[in-house]
Amino acid sequence: MILTAPLAAIGRPVLALLAFVGRIAIYAVQVVSHLFRPPYYPREFLTALMQIGWFSLPVVGLTAVFTGGALALQIYSGGARFNAEAAVPSIVAIGMVRELGPVLGGLMVAARVASSIAAEIGTMKVTEQIDALVTLSTNPLKYLALPRVLAATLAVPVLVGVGDAIGIAGGWLVGVNRLGFNPATYLQNTHDFLESWDVVSGLWKGAAFGFIVAIMGCYHGMNSGRGAQGVGAATKAAVVGASVLILATNYLLTEVFFTS
Amino acid sequence: MITLSAVHKSFGANRVLRGVDLTIPKGESMVIIGGSGTGKSVLLKCILGLVTPDAGTITLDGQDVSRADRDAFLARFGMLFQGGALFDSLRVWENVAFRLLRGSLKRPKHEAREIAIEKLRRVGLKPETADLFPAELSGGMQKRVGLARAIAANPEIIFFDEPTTGLDPIMSGVINALIREIVTEMGATAMTITHDMSSVRAIADRVAMLQDGVIHWTGPVAEMDAAPDPYLQQFIHGRADGPIASVR
Numbered sequence: 001m002i003l004t005a006p007l008a009a010i011g012r013p014v015l016a017l018l019a020f021v022g023r024i025a026i027y028a029v030q031v032v033s034h035l036f037r038p039p040y041y042p043r044e045f046l047t048a049l050m051q052i053g054w055f056s057l058p059v060v061g062l063t064a065v066f067t068g069g070a071l072a073l074q075i076y077s078g079g080a081r082f083n084a085e086a087a088v089p090s091i092v093a094i095g096m097v098r099e100l101g102p103v104l105g106g107l108m109v110a111a112r113v114a115s116s117i118a119a120e121i122g123t124m125k126v127t128e129q130i131d132a133l134v135t136l137s138t139n140p141l142k143y144l145a146l147p148r149v150l151a152a153t154l155a156v157p158v159l160v161g162v163g164d165a166i167g168i169a170g171g172w173l174v175g176v177n178r179l180g181f182n183p184a185t186y187l188q189n190t191h192d193f194l195e196s197w198d199v200v201s202g203l204w205k206g207a208a209f210g211f212i213v214a215i216m217g218c219y220h221g222m223n224s225g226r227g228a229q230g231v232g233a234a235t236k237a238a239v240v241g242a243s244v245l246i247l248a249t250n251y252l253l254t255e256v257f258f259t260s
Numbered sequence: 261m262i263t264l265s266a267v268h269k270s271f272g273a274n275r276v277l278r279g280v281d282l283t284i285p286k287g288e289s290m291v292i293i294g295g296s297g298t299g300k301s302v303l304l305k306c307i308l309g310l311v312t313p314d315a316g317t318i319t320l321d322g323q324d325v326s327r328a329d330r331d332a333f334l335a336r337f338g339m340l341f342q343g344g345a346l347f348d349s350l351r352v353w354e355n356v357a358f359r360l361l362r363g364s365l366k367r368p369k370h371e372a373r374e375i376a377i378e379k380l381r382r383v384g385l386k387p388e389t390a391d392l393f394p395a396e397l398s399g400g401m402q403k404r405v406g407l408a409r410a411i412a413a414n415p416e417i418i419f420f421d422e423p424t425t426g427l428d429p430i431m432s433g434v435i436n437a438l439i440r441e442i443v444t445e446m447g448a449t450a451m452t453i454t455h456d457m458s459s460v461r462a463i464a465d466r467v468a469m470l471q472d473g474v475i476h477w478t479g480p481v482a483e484m485d486a487a488p489d490p491y492l493q494q495f496i497h498g499r500a501d502g503p504i505a506s507v508r
Contacts, residue, residue: 039362047349124347131310132345136359136409137334 027219028211031149034142044147052113052148052214053155057162059112060105064163067100068092068170076179088179089186090193092171097194098258101164102202103250106209109156110242114217117148118238121221122231130222145218149211156210157203164202201257208253209246216242261286262307262417262449267316269302276302278473280316284466289443289450291460291481293495294470295504300453301342303470304419307451308337320417331364338410338448342422344402346394346409353390356380356408365413379408383438400431407435411442418443420452424459436462457496460484469495471504 071092079085121144124130133140168190175181216238224234262284269277276299284290292300305311307318309325318325325333346355356376360367367375377387383404394402403423410418420439424432436459443450443463452463460467461481468478469492477489484496494502 041362127343128341128345129347131305132339132341132347134310135308135334135337135339137331137363138358 024215024219028215031141031145031215031218034139034146035150037142039142041143041147044143045151048148048151049155051116052109052152052210053158056109056112056155056159059108060159060163061166063104063108064096064101064167065170065173067104068096068167068172069174071095071100071167072171072174072179076175085179086189088175088181089171089189092175093168093190093194094198096167096171097164097198097202099202099250099254101167102160102205102209103246105160105163105206106156106213106246106250107243109152109159109210110213110216110239110246113152114213114238114242115235117214117217118221118224118235119231121218122224122234125222125224126226126231140222145214145222148218149214152210152214153207154210156213157206160202160206161199164199197257201253204257205250205253208249212245212249213242216245261321262451263317263319264303264307265317265319267303267306267318268314269299269306269311270314275473277306277313280470280473280475282468282475282478284449284451286321286449287447288465289440289452289463290466290468291464292451292453292468292470293455293457293460294453295455295495298470299473300470301421304421304451304453308334308339308419335359335364335413336416338413338415338418340403340406340410340418340420340423342425344394344399344406346402346405348394350393351390352380352385352392352394352397352405353377355394355405356390356412358409359413375412376408379412380405382411382442383408384434399426400428400435403427403431403435404438407438407442411446414446415448417449417451418446420450420454420463422454422456423452424454424456429458432456432458433462439463455495457498460496 072088075088075091076085079087121130124144130140130144133143172183172186172190175186176183220234220238220241224230264280264282267277267280268275280303292303294300302311306313307325309330312326320328320333320336346352347358350358353373353376354361356379357372359365360372360375361369373390377390380387380389385401385404385408389397389401389405394405397405407423410420423435423439427435439450439452440463442448450463452459454460464481466478467481467484469476469489471491477487477492479487484492487493490503493499494504
């Protein structure tokens with residue numbers, strides 16, 4: 001008993017984590033299965049597309065422009081140690097489209113969208129609106145979850161693409177105005193060193209991150225506890241869960257895309 | 261006719277329903293009374309399939325509800341929730357016409373809107389209310405909208421969960437009178453759960469008292485006051501002393 005206690009202490013949270021991952025996976029499969037079974041709710045999908053895509057644009061854009069600018073300064077000062085200042089345009093572009101654009105865009109969307117989905121659906125649950133949907137012959141997964149998951153999966157890659165362009169523009173602004181690069185040469189270098197797969201891989205990451213954000217928001221909202229405290233806890237869990245999953249998925253996708 | 265036989269439901273160690281047997285005859289208005297936390301809402305949710313019973317059977321017109329086609333089954337029901345449960349993001353008329361805008365009962369939008377406005381008028385709300393959002397309404401108006409939504413598709417069976425909770429006595433009287441009128445005029449089977457005795461007297465044909473997870477007493481509302489059951493008498497007269505207090 002004394003010998004097995006430490007093992008049990010380790011095993012308990014591991015089993016709880018595995019059970020949680022299993023529940024999320026089953027939930028995700030259930031949501032996606034409704035993609036192939038009518039009826040569909042186009043109005044809810046378009047509303048979610050606006051909420052998740054269009055209204056996230058300012059925060060993603062601001063994040064990208066400052067990240068691009070800071071990246072240019074860092075690479076310039078770091079590259080000066082081995083006379084590689086000229087690499088600023090290419091490294092800014094590759095860094096933005098492969099990593100920083102999708103990851104920071106995904107994290108900003110997680111903060112903004114996962115929280116709002118979890119809070120909205122959680123409030124619907126505690127005020128019996130989810131029960132009301134069921135009594136009105138409407139499946140909550142189909143009506144609430146699928147439109148949001150679909151919208152996030154399609155909108156986040158677009159946000160990442162726009163964020164990539166804005167981030168590169170941020171690097172260009174700093175490169176030209178602070179670091180003395182020639183404007184045309186900076187753009188030419190960016191174009192020459194950037195490959196299409198760099199951009200496309202980032203967009204695929206964006207789609208995966210959008211899916212994760214919406215699934216986590218919907219899952220935690222629908223499993224929210226009672227009252228304001230329950231909704232608050234669901235919101236926090238959605239944002240933390242989505243952020244950690246985004247970072248873990250980013251590593252896995254980077255392994256798949258760039259090391260195989 | 262709705263029949264419950266030996267229905268059990270527990271949440272962890274809390275045994276809420278411990279063998280409920282109850283029959284709700286077709287076209288009658290049954291009111292379930294009982295203290296807070298006695299499982300009235302759980303009982304109602306078991307019938308609707310929102311909560312799955314641990315044991316026992318629930319039948320509707322002789323058919324086991326757990327084996328019934330869900331859409332067809334739910335299409336026969338209307339439900340007024342305790343807090344209204346109106347959808348915040350939809351306008352009042354879209355809430356009322358929710359069932360008529362999608363699914364098997366779908367109608368053209370203008371027709372659904374007309375029906376919604378007619379149902380709003382039936383519960384005493386003006387057509388101007390139709391384009392408001394639920395957050396712009398008072399508690400009493402939200403209850404009326406919830407009632408309009410419950411009757412929008414002319415259901416055979418209507419459930420009312422604490423219909424007067426949170427309302428002032430006059431508004432409670434208005435809602436009680438509306439429920440009685442609507443149930444009578446539609447010929448619907450009604451099941452109401454409440455601990456408001458004025459609602460019981462206004463709405464009920466029959467009364468059932470849920471206590472300790474079972475139906476403790478049931479009978480016509482006219483016989484309720486003369487019934488010798490001490491639990492029932494303590495509850496309907498709101499006495500602090502009696503067998504229910506000693507159980508607590």
